[in-house]
Amino acid sequence: MTYSIRSGMGSCHAWRIIAAFVCTALVARAVMVQAADPDPLQDFCVADLSPSAPRVNGFPCKDRANVTSKDFLFTGFRTPGNVSVTGTNAYPTFGAVLEYPALNTLGISHVRLDFGIGGVVPPHTHPFASETLFVVQGSIYTGFISFDGVLYAETLQKGDIYIFPKGTLHFQINVGTGPAISFNSLNSQSPGFLVAANQLLLSNIPAAVLESSLGIFNATDLNLLEASVPPFWG
Missing domain, CATH: 2.60.120.10 (Jelly Rolls)
Structure with a gap:
């Protein structure tokens, strides 16, 4: 019984180490990804540069209905x-x-x-x-x-x-x-x-x-x- 408990504790400890490693790797990857411009979630987002437009990490999108080929x-x-x-x-x-x-x-x-x-x-x-x-x-x-x-x-x-x-x-x-x-x-x-x-x-x-x-x-x-x-x- 003592051997079994220790084995279980050792197994649990190992899994904690693995989980911590995976978590660290995911955080590192997230930091690495954040080091560049994020991928867009749509095909285009022509910037609305008007002073009244809300500011985010980048610029809000111009109303798509008002976008023309000249914008590109x-x-x-x-x-x-x-x-x-x-x-x-x-x-x-x-x-x-x-x-x-x-x-x-x-x-x-x-x-x-x-x-x-x-x-x-x-x-x-x-x-x-x-x-x-x-x-x-x-x-x-x-x-x-x-x-x-x-x-x-x-x-x-x-x-x-x-x-x-x-x-x-x-x-x-x-x-x-x-x-x-x-x-x-x-x-x-x-x-x-x-x-x-x-x-x-x-x-x-x-x-x-x-x-x-x-x-x-x-x-x-x-x-x-x-x-x-x-x-x-x-």
Whole structure:
């Protein structure tokens, strides 16, 4: 009888371990799934961007009776961006949900990048999306820094594609002899856009923190550095 009871207790303990493991796995999977845009529950949900529309995780749907084929057309990439206004001779034209409401709930967005000669898209991150870059014209040097501090970078030519994993710091520079264009896709309708220099130098972090972190111990030098950041990219 004693052996039987112990066996039963051991079996019960084993099942508790198994149940705890399964529960942990399910929670981990749920967290992993939540790390990306959720799958839609309908074929489309053109965003209602009106100020009176209720806000949820994304945007509410436009009345389906008012949706037309024009809602699914985006013409914002027809015109080149004005690279002269950014301070880095490059310009991003965004095609995310705010510009292209048909993307709502579909987990994708786009960007057109125009580069003058030597044009730069500063180091930045997209906290909610991975990104691919497709070179349409010119020659672009681009890369990202992995979470262990390694730079992965290549010089791309027309027709080449490069990928930036979610949340990694990445950049682009036109290294050709003429203008360059890329077409980028991201796997979120609202990927986020955080420029490293702006986040660090234009976000009211105390001067003492920046001076120690950057090895600058002269307030004048820090002020000059802050003043040199192109505000467009903020």
